Amino acid sequence: MQFHHTLGGQVWRFDDLKTLMARATPLRSGDVLAGVAARTAAERMAARMALAELPLATFLNEALIPYEEDEVTRLIIDTHDRAAFAPVAHLTVGDFRDWLLSDAADEAALAALRPGLTPEMVAAVSKLMRNQDLIAVARKCRVVTRFRNTLGLPGCMAMRLQPNHPTDDARGIALSTLDGLMYGCGDAVIGINPAGDGLGPLTGLMHLLDELIQRFEIPTQSCILTHVTNTIQAIERGAPVDLVFQSIAGTEGTNRSFGVNLALLAEAREAALSLKRGTLGDNVMYFETGQGSALSAGAHHGLDQQTCEVRAYAVARAFSPLICNTVVGFIGPEYLFDGKQILRAGLEDHFCGKLMGLPIGCDVCYTNHAEADSDDMDNLMTLLAVAGVTFLIGVPGADDVMLNYQSTSFHDALYLRQVLGLQRAPEFEAWLQRMGLTDAAGRLLPAGAGHPLLSHLA
Template sequence: MTYQTTVGSLTYRFPDLKTLLAKASPARSGDALAGLAANSYEERMVAKIALAEVPLKRFLDEALIPYEEDEVTRLILDSHDAAAFAPISHLSVGDFRDWLLLDSTDSATLASVAKGITPEMAAAVSKLMRNQDLILVAKKCRVVTRFRNTIGLPGHLSVRLQPNHPTDDVRGIAASMLDGLLYGSGDAVVGINPASDSQATLMQLWQMMDELRQRFEIPMQSCVLTHVTSQIQAIEAGAPIDLVFQSIAGTQKTNESFGIDLALLREAHAAALSLGRGTLGDNVMYFETGQGSALSAGGHHGVDQQTCEARAYAVAREFRPLLTNSVVGFIGPEYLYDGKQIIRAGLEDHFCAKLLGVPMGCDVCYTNHAEADQDDMDNLLTLLGAAGITFIMGIPGADDIMLNYQSTSFHDALYLRSTLGLKRAPEFDAWLAKMAITEASGQLRQIGRGHDLLRAF
């Protein structure tokens, strides 16, 4: 189906829905690299005008990637909840934006329609929204998950403690864990990106984190971010695995480049559930995503990178994860060139995921060859905090010495909580007070050499 808009004497035509979405996207280097971006500001604005008139129902009739070729498309369409969609089914994309911004469209209403919204609908409406619109609507979305603590409650912010080490040295990782715990971080997950894929090394990491958790009765969950097949093997070998991790994307071809498909994720999900390790809930998966992954894998099918990213959230939603996060600036300036593009992408990712009912965090980060700096990350961090981000990363000094990129530190989480009045997961907060790490108010206490955690290490 052709979409068109006339401006003055000039008529713009867009041959299909995926072209219209790409041309309406805010400028970013990845879409330009793929040859999908608008050729001018005028073309981008005209595409937005045309997109605003598209009925939401159209996204159910015109698949961006053919149903027969892509299992993510099949998942999106086969799992679509027509009853949840009914209250908004009469709206166009522009009307949908207006409806989302109404005061009467509250948290309960958004939750009731979440399963009726497809990723393409979410991506489309985000392209018509200003940054403040993305923040306002995401703030209204409530997505609460549980394993050993409760994540995503209103007025709360969790932190993934990321104690990576370039050689997977257990003592070095333990020292970073201690640092993070004493700064009140780790309620989202203690998640290690290993340098090695050796099962013996990975087993050491799982066992070390679990021994620490049990010794000090910490209401936390742990994860080693290795390939899902390694985690399935480790579960079979008796590893104490809390969360199963995997990077995911929004197209079958891109997921195949990661060595996964939906069947493998279902196997991993079932394996994690079989352990029954959660005490408060059974959200056992942890996913990471990122704009640009489909283009880098040659699996974008001519779909813009933000829409591909939103489709990844359909994969996440299928498995009811405890955590999902976008690694927004990690993939590099080929896809998000500068601070402005990274900030916009971070807000889009958070909005789309929350609108779809996915618990969403963000690795507020950049690489050294991007046109971005720490001030840009401070801006994104603050905006996401205002938008109700589920969790952020906590890395010693904000500098990951294994992955070699810049993210957020334990101090950044303290800043955000102090500035916006945000709390930790309640069970983790109670443990910190019990361990004399924080005051009853949640503020950090001065820690002496005789503290139990310091003596243990």
Template structure:
């Protein structure tokens, strides 16, 4: 099976869907590194023309062309033929038009979502402009709940990320309170541990639990250690709200993370049995990022954006509370500059929402990337217009443990003031009850709150 397009009297041929998807991708350094990108803008346009004419039904086979891949098998098992039937006759280009049609509501998109494969989502994103990605994502509402309700239209939630280079309990608490005083943390208060030992994991959970319970905050917390550490901590009764894991779009890439679907199944069952959340609450948290499979040499010749969309099949198996792409974290080898990071962030958010996920974005870049905070301002603002469920915020936009640049607590406040995007309703009520957002909240108040907290030693 081959695909062909004629541009300026030149015939361009693409031998497979995998090659066509890669050649149609907007330019990014990771695809150049992998040797799968278009030779230039003309070949890219030719591939996009070809891709627009491909029937959606053509993506129901093994596009990855890898036997025995657990993620491929999961994608096939997830496909809902009944949900797919209203759009089964469409091509990729016609599907784009259907998504953009004013008569196609978010509810209609949600209705067909279980029938979409990640490759379909990736394919249609490749022939869409930035405004198309924003317009369609803004229609889609994916709501999840634990102690707060995340994803309601017109709201923006935040992860409060109080990382510390030595996992010091007081340092974590100080950073968390700094964010709370700025109204950050209604999605989750989540710490990336500097180590992944079981005692440190449990202590961090206890620190976050102390903050949450003593300040009576309607949110949830998470130590972002490995899923196997979470399972071990659950077995000894640690106060765990959410189980976290990074995931990718092939089993070989997930092997690099040391994770299988069976492990995720076990973790999901274990955290549900803790019964810390209301019945029916969402209990898992996943992170992804373009380039993860390529960096693990586990992309199987697929472009990095399509591989990223495939990771969402893993996430949606567990009805998670939160999913976010850490869009610029891996480095310029995969997303070279601010323009590529902005495009990738909009793609990831669009594809995640299209596949029914509660999608957030870590609006970020590494210090050796050709990007800066102005690029992050643009991505944050466009994502807010697209209805992103949540973003990640850290003190001063500088994560001193992971050594990368993200968003500051103040950046989320900027979006709330300029675009009118309040936090989750439960969190807003807590802020109002505690005077947060008023002139009375000052640094001495923060210091007093910290001094009164009873924290585990460490």
């Protein structure tokens, strides 16, 4: 199906739906690298206007990646709920944008709509939205999940405590973990990116975090961010696994490059559920995504990187995760060139994830060779917090010494809580008060040398 729009006396033609989607996407270096980006601002605007006139239902009749070729496409189509889609089935993409911004699209209406939305619909409408639109709609979406605490409640923002170490040194990891806890971080998860992938050291890290959580009765969960097959083996050996982690993407080929498929993810979820370690809920999965991964794997099928990213959210949604986050600037400037592109991508990812019903957070980050700096990250994390982001990342000093990139810090969380009045997960907030780490208002209190947490290092 060909699409066209007349703009400025010129007729712009787009050969198929994926071309229209790509040309309508805000400029980013990854789409230029892939050869799918609009060549001029005029072409981009013409594509957006043509996309705005497109009926939403078109995405149910024209798959961007053929059903027969891709299991993610099959997942999207086979799980689509036409009854949930019915209230917006008559709308164009532009009309859908207007409806999302209206008072009619309240928390209840958006929650009821989720099963009826495909990622392609969500990606399409995001391409028509200003940054403030992405923030306004995402803030109306409520996604609540539970394992040992409750994430996603109104007025709350959680933090992943990320105590990575370049050699997986237990004492170094413990020191960073206690540092984060004493700054009030760690309610989303205490999650380690291990430097190695040997099963023995990995299970050692699992026991390290479990001992800390159990000793101090911390209402949080741990996760070692290793490949899903390692976690399954660890579960089989009796290791104390809380959450199963995996990086995922929006095409079968990209997931294959990660060494996973939908069946393997289902097996891992069932293994984690069998342990019954959650005290409040059974959301046991943790996923990470990022724009550009499909192009890196040569498995993007000619799609723009943001549409591929939103398809990954359909994969995540199918497994009811506790948390999911986009690692927005991690892959590098080849995909998101500068601070402006990183900021736009972060807001898009958050909006799209929330609209699809994901408990989505963001690793607000950049690599040292990108045209970005900490001021850009300050802007993005503030806007995400205003938009109601589920969680952000806390790294000592905002500098990950193992992964060698710049993220956000424990101090950044304090800033956001102070200026926006954001609370932690309620169970975690109560624990901090019991431990004498915060007062009744959630403000940090000084911890003396004899504090029980500090004795854990002895």
